[in-house]
Amino acid sequence: MVTITVRDVVRLALPEGTAVVAGAAGLGRQVSWIATLRATLPAFAELRGGELALLSVEAARALDSRLTLAVLVRRLAQAPVPIAGVAALGVITPEDQQAAEEARLPLLHLPDGIDLREVEREITRLITDYEAQFERRAAQLYDLLTQRSLQGGGIGGLLDILHERTGQSVACYAPNGVIRAQRGRGQARLALQALRPSGRGETSLLNQQIWVEPIGNSSVPTGYVAIAGTALDPWDRTAVQRGALALALELAKEQAVQAAEERLRGDFIASILAGPPADMAAAIQRGQELGYTLTAPHTAVLVHIDDASAATLGRAAANIQNELKRLNINAPISRRESNVLCMLPLPTVSRAREVAEQLRERLLLDHPNVVLAVGMPAAHLSEWRRTLEEAEQALSLGRQIFGNDRVLAFGDLGVYRLLIRLRETPELWSFYRETLASLAEYDKRQHADLIKTLEAYFNNLGNLRATSEALHVHRNTLLYRIERIKEISGMDLDNAEEHFALWLAVRAHRILSTLEEG
Structure with a gap:
């Protein structure tokens, strides 16, 4: 036999809106049956203990004008075998509540308009057939x-x-x-x-x-x-x-709505990136309908997850949307083939980087290998393609230079920003062939590390000890490699012009490598 408590009655039998207004400490009292208000005095008769008293305050006063709820509560609490609690329909006064608190007797306030007979039936069902x-x-x-x-x-x-x-x-x-x-x-x-x-x-x-x-x-x-x-x-x-x-x-409903909105916004972004809109005013108006202020500068942020499935990118896009909402930023977001594009409506690189860092911190909880790349601000819709390309370049080149443990910004690429613009020009290829191509061919043929050695040498400002430590090789090995570099390239590191040409060629090597990989 299941033990029924006042708390069970409140949750499993009484109507929605019932409130425990006093005596909450007694909610664990066992309920054995229901006691309803009689039509004649005494109001409740033959109480055996454990009953839940069910009454209308108005009916009690009609029975006897002196029979307030507070009086009833005190009398019921003083019975030889105490009842479990009182469920009352009507106005409950502070005096009534105080009486129930003093008696540690649960006082339940039933919502207006309910049928006490239906309440009685519900409680009876609970007591007689709990399951x-x-x-x-x-x-x-x-x-x-x-x-x-x-x-x-x-x-x-x-x-x-x-x-x-x-x-x-x-x-x-x-x-x-x-x-x-x-x-x-x-x-x-x-x-x-x-x-x-x-x-x-x-x-x-x-x-x-x-x-x-x-x-x-x-x-x-x-x-x-x-x-x-x-x-x-x-x-x-x-x-x-x-x-x-x-x-x-x-x-599921939320995801369906988000998916529909994502398609609309993705199509809108794609149309902007395809080329400057013929009707700029109409494009701006369309953006306003989607909740965007397109007259403000925007900065492209790419969120990349290696080998991400469509479902993974979908979760990432939802997480980005939620985090931006928390930051009170309404930004166009588009899920692409291998990453998610977010056009942040932020005018400065520093602010865009700050938000990107916050996005990265949030996304790392779900995607440990996530990488974020940031372009430069675009003042107008016509420049959106440019900031996206910069973010793409920061992603592909920044990972080689800086690794994956930070937000990659196009503005941090330094001289590479110039070389990127030149990577498909004959002049850069010609310069590369005249300076570093022979070393690259030697490394590939002999499985050597002369370009790696040269890069470490430049990174350590020509300090032999620091370079050998960075490469984990003996000083004599380093000196031998430097001599081989001079011989194969035909360039003299002691000559300022040729030293600078090799330094620039090493950076061009990174740029041209990304082009070959693509």
């Missing part, structure tokens, strides 16, 4: 959640219902465990903020019991929902399970 009533209430909860979702309540609206129907703190998380929304207070709220869920099950944090349910496919969830409290029971877990089902529908 059936439990399942019935779980189904009602799911219906309520789906209705709220269809009405546009969003994630917050669904959490509101779970919080109200359980009395516990609840939270929704992104797939990487970052919290998206929560409802609750106290230690339970703090525990949910500190939680980083990664799977279904029970845990504890800050002396709070927590249950986590994955949303959607448990192997590849679209998020998590969690409930926390000093103690959880089967209803709490069931409510969260139903909540996870409703949230799966909500997130």
Whole structure:
């Protein structure tokens, strides 16, 4: 036989909107049956203890004008065998609440307009067939959640219902465990903020019991929902399970909307990058309809993830959108074949780099191998293609020069910015053949490292000790290599002009290598 408490009655039998207005400390009292107000005095007769008194305040006063709710509460609390609590329909005064608090007797305020006979039937079902009533209430909860979702309540609206129907703190998380929304207070709220869920099950944090349910496919969830409290029971877990089902529908709807918006915005960006719009005013107006201020300068940011699938890029684009929303930045975003393009409406390189760093920090939580590259600001729509090309160049060349552990900015490429512009000109190829081509051919034929040696030599400003340490070779080995470089290239490192020509040729070698790779 299942023990029914006042808390169970509140959550599994009483109507939505019922409030515990006093005596919350007694919610764990066992409920044995229901006691309803009699038509004649005494108001309640033959009480055996453990009953939940169900009454109308107006009907009690009609029975006896002196019979206030406070008087009834005191009398019921003084019975030889105490009742479990009082559920009242009508106006409840501070005096009534004080009487219930002093008696530690739960006082439940029923919402206006409800039928007390239906309330009695619901409580009776719970006491006589707990499992059936439990399942019935779980189904009602799911219906309520789906209705709220269809009405546009969003994630917050669904959490509101779970919080109200359980009395516990609840939270929704992104797939990487970052919290998206929560409802609750106290230690339970703090525990949910500190939680980083990664799977279904029970845990504890800050002396709070927590249950986590994955949303959607448990192997590849679209998020998590969690409930926390000093103690959880089967209803709490069931409510969260139903909540996870409703949230799966909500997130699917959210993703569908985002996908449609992404296609519209992606098509719009593609049309801008294809060439300057014939009707610039119309393009700007179209951008305003999508929420963009296209008259402001924009800076291209490329988000690249090696070997990323379409689904991975989709998650990255959603994460970028969410982070920009948090930063109050509305930027056009387009998912491309191998990366995501974001056109930040920011006028300076420093500000664009700052936001890119924040995006990188957020994306690293989900994608450890993510790389971000930033172009130079474009003052007009006609320059969007240029800033994108700069971001592409910063990505391809910056990874070679700086590695993947930082935001790669076109502005950091230095002399490479000039060489990039020249990489397809005959003059640069001719210069390369006259200076470094023979060394490159020798390295390839002999599997040698003369160009690598020369680059280290320049990077260490000709310091032999620092260069040998950087290359992990003996000083004599380094001297031998330098002599071979002079012999093969025909260039003299002691000559300032030829020294500079070789330095520039080493940088040109990087640029021309990226062209050959492409």
